[in-house]
Amino acid sequence: SQKIEQNSEALNIQEGKTATLTCNYTNYSPAYLQWYRQDPGRGPVFLLLIRENEKEKRKERLKVTFDTTLKQSLFHITASQPADSATYLCALGHTGGGNKLTFGTGTQLKVEL
Amino acid sequence: DTAVSQTPKYLVTQMGNDKSIKCEQNLGHDTMYWYKQDSKKFLKIMFSYNNKELIINETVPNRFSPKSPDKAHLNLHINSLELGDSAVYFCASSQGVGTGANVLTFGAGSRLTVL
Numbered sequence: 001s002q003k004i005e006q007n008s009e010a011l012n013i014q015e016g017k018t019a020t021l022t023c024n025y026t027n028y029s030p031a032y033l034q035w036y037r038q039d040p041g042r043g044p045v046f047l048l049l050i051r052e053n054e055k056e057k058r059k060e061r062l063k064v065t066f067d068t069t070l071k072q073s074l075f076h077i078t079a080s081q082p083a084d085s086a087t088y089l090c091a092l093g094h095t096g097g098g099n100k101l102t103f104g105t106g107t108q109l110k111v112e113l
Numbered sequence: 114d115t116a117v118s119q120t121p122k123y124l125v126t127q128m129g130n131d132k133s134i135k136c137e138q139n140l141g142h143d144t145m146y147w148y149k150q151d152s153k154k155f156l157k158i159m160f161s162y163n164n165k166e167l168i169i170n171e172t173v174p175n176r177f178s179p180k181s182p183d184k185a186h187l188n189l190h191i192n193s194l195e196l197g198d199s200a201v202y203f204c205a206s207s208q209g210v211g212t213g214a215n216v217l218t219f220g221a222g223s224r225l226t227v228l
Contacts, residue, residue, distance in 0.1 A: 046216050100169055101215055
């Protein structure tokens with residue numbers, strides 16, 4: 001069965017460092033992968049989309065890589081700030097079948113001063 | 114001006130009751146969804162409607178019935194509530210299923226507690 005795994009343990013890093021979050025998947029061939037941010041008591045907010053034929057995408061301090069051979073995506077936040085503290089969710093999708101998105105369990109990131 | 118709004122934000126009710134959650138989007142999107150987030154924060158799709166037509170219907174008990182009166186609204190009715198229904202229910206919308214890369218806009222969530 002399809003499985004999407006993200007670091008189950010919280011990630012604590014120091015302000016100014018680069019945070020790297022991992023999303024691994026099995027039994028899945030996604031056409032695209034997305035990353036969302038979720039703050040407590042709020043709905044997820046879309047951050048970045050990367051397609052299966054793309055290796056890397058950037059947006060300001062954010063960078064996403066997508067390795068379909070390793071079945072893995074890495075999400076980087078450079079020069080991290082306390083305001084980046086949140087839960088980050090990866091989501092995999094494929095075209096057809098209603099374009100269903102399947103979410104990982106999320107990784108909680110805490111950026112400390 | 115809230116893009117995806119859902120009401121109520123909190124709902125506390127007794128087992129066996131029937132309740133509804135309403136959702137509206139003002140983004141002009143064609144597709145709307147209901148997701149359930151359990152206590153472990155796992156977000157799982159329940160239903161999806163595209164232009165009022167049901168296109169995704171995951172393995173969900175028959176007690177859950179979605180209804181889309183128009184493409185801007187998607188409501189969720191739950192009959193005979195059970196303890197296990199306690200969760201946060203998120204409504205979301207996207208431009209449409211034909212775009213090839215569903216970017217979702219979520220509402221703030223409705224926290225349902227069944228006692």
